[in-house]
Amino acid sequence: MCGKESELQKSHIFPRSYFRKLKAGNGQLLKVVIDDDSQPEKSNLDPKEPLFCRACEQFLSEKYEQYGTRILTNRKFATVKKDYVEFRSFRYKDFYLYLISIIWRASISSLDTFKHISFPEKHNNFLKQCLLEGKIKINTTLKLDHFIKISVIRIIDSKNEIDDIVIRKTMMNLNFEKGSTSDVGMIYYFMADGFLVAYHFTGEEDIHKLRVEKNRAQLRNLPNIKIPRVDFRQLSQIRSAFSSVTNKISEYRA
Numbered sequence: 001m002c003g004k005e006s007e008l009q010k011s012h013i014f015p016r017s018y019f020r021k022l023k024a025g026n027g028q029l030l031k032v033v034i035d036d037d038s039q040p041e042k043s044n045l046d047p048k049e050p051l052f053c054r055a056c057e058q059f060l061s062e063k064y065e066q067y068g069t070r071i072l073t074n075r076k077f078a079t080v081k082k083d084y085v086e087f088r089s090f091r092y093k094d095f096y097l098y099l100i101s102i103i104w105r106a107s108i109s110s111l112d113t114f115k116h117i118s119f120p121e122k123h124n125n126f127l128k129q130c131l132l133e134g135k136i137k138i139n140t141t142l143k144l145d146h147f148i149k150i151s152v153i154r155i156i157d158s159k160n161e162i163d164d165i166v167i168r169k170t171m172m173n174l175n176f177e178k179g180s181t182s183d184v185g186m187i188y189y190f191m192a193d194g195f196l197v198a199y200h201f202t203g204e205e206d207i208h209k210l211r212v213e214k215n216r217a218q219l220r221n222l223p224n225i226k227i228p229r230v231d232f233r234q235l236s237q238i239r240s241a242f243s244s245v246t247n248k249i250s251e252y253r254a
């Protein structure tokens with residue numbers, strides 16, 4: 001990341017703390033791949049690869065990860081209401097760039113787990129530069145968040161059929177789907193700690209529209225921000241992922 005010659009560490013794509021929390025005393029996780037023939041398997045599931053030097057690891061951790069992972073899990077920052085979770089003293093730019101750092105790492109990763117996430121080199125370099133400089137401004141009128149709009153939703157089960165702890169302990173790897181039309185672009189998403197994070201890479205070319213159009217649950221630069229709590233049945237990808245996982249696990253146990 002810094003461009004200096006240095007020994008590379010075993011780096012994570014998703015912060016280590018996610019896996020630490022998922023495992024919490026239990027060394028292994030159950031990995032389920034949603035396809036036709038693979039079996040659920042117990043796995044260490046903590047993918048690492050030589051990617052950053054110690055100084056860059058430190059930089060990413062202190063500048064982005066510490067805040068990014070803390071805000072979603074520390075009750076001190078949040079008030080939970082029926083329809084939303086409110087985060088106070090929200091540091092938009094830091095949180096936004098933290099989420100960018102995850103998808104950027106996935107894109108430059110050579111791990112199998114992330115082989116479906118790969119942006120052109122010029123985009124990777126641009127994201128890296130934004131992270132290094134801690135900025136989202138591109139020029140006087142355009143910002144990174146006009147092109148990559150990030151939405152965050154807290155996934156719940158309003159019928160209480162799935163325990164909230166199961167929802168929080170389900171991690172869904174980065175995935176993507178194409179928007180229905182070209183101006184919609186691409187949507188990448190993952191789920192961790194009970195939150196669904198969706199990156200909307202817009203294909204819109206109209207600059208005015210880019211600047212004013214907001215997506216559902218899009219993060220905004222506000223001191224207090226409301227993250228909607230949404231029943232997983234309302235989100236087709238999450239609903240079908242949960243049902244596929246449930247089916248796979250019951251076959252596996254049978």
Ligand SMILES: [Zn+2]
Nearest residue numbers: 001002053056
């Ligand atoms: Zn470095």
